[in-house]
Amino acid sequence: LLQLSAPLNFIGFVYREIRQGLTDIEQMFDLLEVKAEVNDAPNAAELRIGQGAISFKDVHFAYDAARPILKGISFDVPAGKTVAVVGPSGAGKSTLSRLLYRFYDIQGGTITVDGQDIRTVTQKSLRSVIGMVPQDTVLFNDTVAYNIRYGRTSASDGEVFAAAEVAQIAHFIETLPEGFETKVGERGLKLSGGEKQRVAIARTILKAPPILILDEATSALDTTTEREIQTALDVVSKNRTTLVIAHRLSTVIGADEIIVLKSGEIAERGTHAALLERNGLYASMWNRQREATQAEEHLKQVRESD
């Protein structure tokens, strides 16, 4: 009997292991399903890209049904223009950029690119025309050159260097121990937020997409870095349809239109000058940020004179 029960126990053990394995697999599929929320329509066409005009019409969206995030948002980014979205934390600003890239499908309204509903085209063709500079760029554990060239793998060394120059990062790269061949990422040299963002900009310059989504980092940058990034962005966004999720004054001031988002609704919209004139939410945000910048610079002066 003893001889028999041992294998039976063993079989029980194996059975439980398999059961456990199955639940893990089920959970894994649940997770995958969350990730693969968006599928190509069965007859999805290739996006026919022209000038890259973007239109959000009465867009409704919630990550989970119980909590609406966007409640009927309408705005256009005309071809070649720049629209900046500002507003309090949690207003739904980054969500707009994720929806344009079609990480999620909307529950109401339409998002179109050059007049085509983005749900009717292949994700691949949509994403191929959009350059995304995210808040926090994840770098590959590879060389700086590799990370930049990822924007267009056929780019020559000369083109990689030129892109780095436009992105205001070439000079910094040349100071690294092995220049463009320096390994970066989690297992290599760790770059600062501002440096990573400039690598992402260089990558986007190589990709040269008609549409640009820029999700600015919330973290404060020093004035020099901010100016360098702004210079780089002015070059990339020139003649490109650009949607900026803005946290910094420098980006907002030059935008063709500013959308002030609050709790998933458009509270105000207009140019920088018009919104200041209005003396509403935007004006108070702007004044607060200006005061913070002034205080910071004052503090720096005090420190330097010590």
Ligand code: ATP
């Ligand atoms: P910030 O300025 O702080 O970056 P934001 O305006 O960009 O804020 P979003 O990132 O668009 O805000 O988020 C809007 C709301 O949606 C937030 O309340 C956030 O908690 C929620 N949210 C964001 N991503 C998810 C997600 N993947 N699942 C569920 N809720 C989410």
